[in-house]
Amino acid sequence: MKYRSVFDIIGPIMIGPSSSHTAGAARIGRVARSIFGREPECVHIFLYGSFAKTYKGHGTDVALVGGILDFDTFDQRIVEALSIAEKKGIKISFFQEDALTEHPNTVKVVLGDKNNVLELVGISIGGGKIEIIELDGFQLDLSGNSPALLIVHNDRFGAIAGVSNIVAKYEINIGQMKVARKEKGQKALMSMEVDQNISKELLDEITKLPNVLQVTKIND
Numbered sequence: 001m002k003y004r005s006v007f008d009i010i011g012p013i014m015i016g017p018s019s020s021h022t023a024g025a026a027r028i029g030r031v032a033r034s035i036f037g038r039e040p041e042c043v044h045i046f047l048y049g050s051f052a053k054t055y056k057g058h059g060t061d062v063a064l065v066g067g068i069l070d071f072d073t074f075d076q077r078i079v080e081a082l083s084i085a086e087k088k089g090i091k092i093s094f095f096q097e098d099a100l101t102e103h104p105n106t107v108k109v110v111l112g113d114k115n116n117v118l119e120l121v122g123i124s125i126g127g128g129k130i131e132i133i134e135l136d137g138f139q140l141d142l143s144g145n146s147p148a149l150l151i152v153h154n155d156r157f158g159a160i161a162g163v164s165n166i167v168a169k170y171e172i173n174i175g176q177m178k179v180a181r182k183e184k185g186q187k188a189l190m191s192m193e194v195d196q197n198i199s200k201e202l203l204d205e206i207t208k209l210p211n212v213l214q215v216t217k218i219n220d
Contacts, residue, residue, distance in 0.1 A: 022058060022059045022060065022063040022073075022078075023063070023073040023124075023128035024105065024124025024125070024126075024128050024129065024130050025051075025059075025060045025063035025064045025067065025107065025124060026063040026064065026066050026067040026071065026072070026073045026078060027067060027073065027124075027128065027130045027144055028064065028067060028107060028109065028120075028122035028123075028124065028130050028132070028144075029063065029064040029065065029066065029067020029068040029069075029109065030067035030068070030070060030071070030072070031067075031120070031122065031130070031132055031142075031144045031218060032067070032068060032109045032111055032118065032120045032122075033067060033068045033069070033070050033111070034070075034218045034219070035118060035120065035135070035150065035216055035218060036111045036116070036118045037216070038113075039069075039070075039088070039090070040068065040090060040111040040112055040113055041089070041090060041091065041112060041113040041114065042090065042091040042092075042093075042111075042112050042113070043065070043068055043085075043090060043091070043092050043093070043109065043110065043111055043112075044093050044095065044109075044110040044112075045061075045064055045065075045092070045093065045094050045095065045107060045108070045109055045110075046095045046097050046107065046108040046109075046110075047060070047094065047095065047096055047097060047106075047107055048097050048099060048101045048104075048106040048107065048108075049100075049101055049103070049104035049105060049106055050104040050105050051104070051105050051106060051107055051124075052096040052097055052098075053096075055094070055096075059078075059079075060107075061082065061094060062078055062079060062080075062081045062082055063078060063081075064107065064109065065081040065082055065085050065092055066078035066081035068085075068109070068111065069081055069084060069085060069088075073128065101123075103123040103125070105123055105124040105125070106121065106122070106123050107121070107122055107123075107124075108120070108121045108134075109121075109122070118135075118136065119134075119135070119136050119137070120132060120134065120135050120136075121133050121134035121135075129143070129145070130143070130144050131143060131144075132144060135150070135189065136189075137182060138180040138181075138182065138188075138189035139178075139180045140178065140180065140189070140191050141176070141178050141191070142191055142193065142218075143193065144218070145193075146175055146193045146194060146195065147193070147194050147195075147196065147197055147198050147217065147218065147219050148191060148192060148193045148194065148217070148218040149163075149167075149190070149191070149192040149194065149198060149206070149215065149216070149217055149218075150189065150190070150191055150192075150215070150216040150217075150218070151163060151189070151190040151191075151192070151206065151212060151214070151215050151216075152187060152188070152189055152190075152212075152213045152214040152215075153187070153188055153189075153190060153209075153211050153212045153213055154186075154187065154188070154211040154213065155181050155183075155184065155185050155186055155187065155188040156185075156210075156211045158210075158211075159188075159190075159209070159210075159211045159212070160179060160190060162209045162210070162211075162212075163190060163192075163206055163209065163212070166202060166205045166206055166209070167192070167194070167202070169205075170199065170201075170202045171196075172194045172195070172196050172198070172202070173194060173195040173196065174192055174193070174194055174195075175193040175194060175195055176192075176193045177190070177191065177192045177193075178190075178191050179191075187213070197219065198217045198219070203215055203217060
């Protein structure tokens with residue numbers, strides 16, 4: 001794992017005792033909230049490995065919920081996140097899972113309301129850094145460190161080129177890009193991390209492309 005500076009090793013400004021168990025957890029929760037696009041009515045959190053064993057003592061529970069409430073890692077309200085969620089009427093459930101995962105700090109977050117359900121799997125890799133490895137059954141490789149586009153589309157010829165051409169038109173540099181599909185010719189998910197902020201105009205153009213079904217942006 002490469003770090004850009006000594007501050008990446010020390011970790012971010014944060015609430016809590018552990019960059020992996022609190023700052024990383026808060027960031028995973030916040031990315032899930034950003035993709036969901038609104039405050040959920042219910043949340044199911046499935047914890048694996050080290051997260052499952054120590055989530056209460058290390059504050060992983062309040063950090064995840066704080067992120068889902070859209071609190072940053074240094075927000076003092078994180079310590080009261082569970083009670084804040086309860087006052088808002090958000091139903092929170094935690095589940096300790098025994099299944100073995102590739103990384104010890106793994107969590108699956110399921111957000112839902114009457115209109116939609118989102119399922120996200122993330123890992124906290126240390127120093128407050130995270131990776132989003134699955135979204136609604138699609139495999140991902142999303143760091144959460146940069147603005148990103150998530151595009152659900154039909155798996156058809158020209159779909160990827162159409163999106164790339166629009167991104168190039170707006171002089172947006174692509175840091176990394178991945179396309180995942182469950183079955184050939186069915187739905188696919190394009191994830192793209194970029195170096196600049198994503199404008200509404202760019203989103204609108206991509207949304208109008210043939211075979212594009214849904215477009216979501218994640219801001220840094």
